[in-house]
Amino acid sequence: MVRSPAGVITNQWKCPKQAPEKHLVHPTSCEFDDYLPVGGAVAYALILVDVKVDLRDAQVRDLSDVAYATGAGMRVRVATHHEAGQCDIVMITAGSRYGFGKETFQTKKKKNQPGLCSFVKQIIGETSIQHMHRNASAIRNVVKAMTPFRSDAIVLVVSNPVDLLTSIAQELAGLPKFQVFGSGTFLESVRIRGLLAEKAGVAASSIQLFVLGVHGDGQVVAWSSATINGIPLDKVLSPDTSGHQELAKECKERAETIFTTKGATPFGTGSVVASICASILFDKREVRPVSHFQPEFDCCFSLPVVLGRKGIMKTIEMPLGSDENAAIARSAHRLKSTIELTDKK
Numbered sequence: 020m021v022r023s024p025a026g027v028i029t030n031q032w033k034c035p036k037q038a039p040e041k042h043l044v045h046p047t048s049c050e051f052d053d054y055l056p057v058g059g060a061v062a063y064a065l066i067l068v069d070v071k072v073d074l075r076d077a078q079v080r081d082l083s084d085v086a087y088a089t090g091a092g093m094r095v096r097v098a099t100h101h102e103a104g105q106c107d108i109v110m111i112t113a114g115s116r117y118g119f120g121k122e123t124f125q126t127k128k129k130k131n132q133p134g135l136c137s138f139v140k141q142i143i144g145e146t147s148i149q150h151m152h153r154n155a156s157a158i159r160n161v162v163k164a165m166t167p168f169r170s171d172a173i174v175l176v177v178s179n180p181v182d183l184l185t186s187i188a189q190e191l192a193g194l195p196k197f198q199v200f201g202s203g204t205f206l207e208s209v210r211i212r213g214l215l216a217e218k219a220g221v222a223a224s225s226i227q228l229f230v231l232g233v234h235g236d237g238q239v240v241a242w243s244s245a246t247i248n249g250i251p252l253d254k255v256l257s258p259d260t261s262g263h264q265e266l267a268k269e270c271k272e273r274a275e276t277i278f279t280t281k282g283a284t285p286f287g288t289g290s291v292v293a294s295i296c297a298s299i300l301f302d303k304r305e306v307r308p309v310s311h312f313q314p315e316f317d318c319c320f321s322l323p324v325v326l327g328r329k330g331i332m333k334t335i336e337m338p339l340g341s342d343e344n345a346a347i348a349r350s351a352h353r354l355k356s357t358i359e360l361t362d363k364k
């Protein structure tokens with residue numbers, strides 16, 4: 020198992036089965052789990068890019084140790100943005116996370132001190148709008164520096180706000196839209212299944228339930244289409260027993276509670292990102308809720324798609340309740356207005 024702490028990393032994976040292709044990802048945090056064939060088992064080339072050179076080099080050394088320890092024969096090295104753009108998967112985690120308010124773990128200690136708080140990664144006094152513009156600017160710089168991408172490269176955006184940044188990356192990457200998408204609400208979908216599993220006393224793997232729409236406050240739990248092994252959820256559990264509202268709230272707030280205490284959410288994110296990479300590299304055709312272009316709204320947000328070697332192989336039309344569709348549409352309109360504002364900056 021390989022786990023990297025937070026930091027922008029560009030990982031390039033080479034899969035022996037598919038050599039001589041190169042596989043590139045760019046995670047802030049990545050986890051190659053034992054159950055996944057990616058990583059220790061198959062990855063043997065990983066490249067990293069970060070504007071913080073010391074951090075990047077430390078990440079390379081740390082990941083190299085993992086490669087030595089697992090005997091995976093994986094090579095890890097630093098690279099330029101241009102080299103990163105020539106790899107199979109480019110995972111973008113550049114930028115920082117908004118600090119969820121000022122009374123968090125480290126800011127308490129650093130109150131009234133100007134500058135960047137090293138743990139919370141938020142410029143003290145920065146508003147969420149300023150933070151958003153900072154991350155939008157980071158992604159523009161990264162994507163422009165990587166272009167022209169290899170024509171079949173897959174660009175996976177993880178940085179937040181993920182839907183807005185995916186929309187920007189799509190516009191600048193010069194690649195077909197099905198090759199540029201964001202991790203979206205996949206982590207939240209996995210999380211809500213886990214939370215429901217605990218309540219229902221059923222394995223999470225037997226639950227089909229998606230969190231969809233615009234990641235964050237606008238996300239919608241698609242309860243109307245939830246099933247337990249194909250049986251509609253409401254036939255198995257009443258909404259009171261499953262506690263829809265509390266579960267949705269817990270799902271939305273959990274990242275914040277982790278982040279406030281430890282300053283990053285690397286393991287959960289790393290796991291879903293590794294899973295997305297595995298779906299792509301091994302052409303698994305798994306259905307995943309990822310952020311992708313929605314022509315009706317002219318922006319990106321999460322709905323289920325089939326992921327394979329060429330990226331998004333097809334979209335899945337999911338029957339949703341009218342209230343769920345309306346909530347998704349409202350947040351999509353808000354996102355589109357924000358994108359227009361960001362474009363003018």
Ligand SMILES: NC(=O)c1ccc[n+]([C@@H]2O[C@H](COP(=O)([O-])OP(=O)(O)OC[C@H]3O[C@@H](n4cnc5c(N)ncnc54)[C@H](O)[C@@H]3O)[C@@H](O)[C@H]2O)c1
Nearest residue numbers: 025026027047069070071113114115116157177178179288
């Ligand atoms: N989508 C999700 O589910 C999810 C989950 C967790 C984190 N995130 C997001 O991932 C991003 C990274 O989180 P983190 O905790 O690793 O933050 P971090 O501050 O630890 O790392 C960000 C890194 O980006 C680098 N960077 C900034 N501008 C760059 C540029 N132009 N080129 C190259 N590197 C650049 C910084 O040097 C830094 O090392 C955040 O936006 C966070 O919100 C998303």
